[in-house]
Amino acid sequence: MTDGVEPGTVRPGGRTARVREAVLRAAEDALTEQGFTGLDLADVARRAQVGKTTVYRRWGTVTGLVADLLQDMAEQSAPRTETGSLLGDLTANARLVQRTLTDPRQGALFKALIAAATGDVKTAAALHRFYDIRVREWAPCVRQAVERGEVPEGTDPHDVIRAVSAPLYYHLLISGGRLDEPTADRAAEAAAMAARAGVFVRVGGKQA
Template identity: 65%
Template structure:
């Protein structure tokens, strides 16, 4: 793939280019957390990252290009799925990871900004879907293992189960503002496990 024609952020760099990418994406994330997507200015990102504006515009082109690569990096560096040996344990680990991320002062604001931007910016919406697809694919083996152990019915939809875990936690972040404590994470995990065992998420 020619780097000049590639989708912004799709070329994985090394060496100095990797350091530039790290600095630019850190600056982009900081700006998102502080001001939201509407104020994600590539020129300001370049200034904060200490790189030339032409570098940012040439590689990422637009705010949406920065967001796409930021989400790619977040997916790449997220923790792998748990393997506790039980459905409840794995879903609880997933819920606690989501809660920890959303409670983080920087990451929580970044996700809130991205979800808001996705409602009106198709490129951001596509990048966000790609991020969640990657995370659901990473954690799907937990559901497959539960089916193999006989904890869940055959044909259980792993994506539906995992979405049921995170949905109430995101609802707290984006709608009610209620605390996302360990009690909320535990309730989300146990409710999803109960529904999955009852066969509510079979295909």
């Protein structure tokens, strides 16, 4: 392991890439079925059909494995959609989040990861990095809306994107409400309306 580098954060190349893919998919399976508390490196190695020594040497800890899984999920996520309007872009974002959270496998996986993050600092940091990557991927659509004059100068792109996803995660984790496409569309419309009204404008580093 490279000095100062967490296990699981160095990207492998060549033949080891296949091992990484197998182990990460096995980790997804284990998390989906058993949750974070049931995640065990030896079990993941068995599922991936690789040696336990390889898994322990490569990832070191369960949190190291989860961090690498979240990094991979961020990189594999669909790129942003550009429709030419802020509402269209935010709707595409909301529907992507909605489809992900209602997918039988992905929804269960995110629930497990979020639950783990509430009690583990390193998992929480990895989850924060995941969402930071996704927010930065979609932020340009808000900047483009500023350039088109759809929303005021100084609108914080990251706050707008977060405002789209927040109610969808609320439905998933708290309210138990219906998380369907119309719900996603309403979240996008609310965020777009708030952005046009200047709710997300920051003045002097503070939100107006």
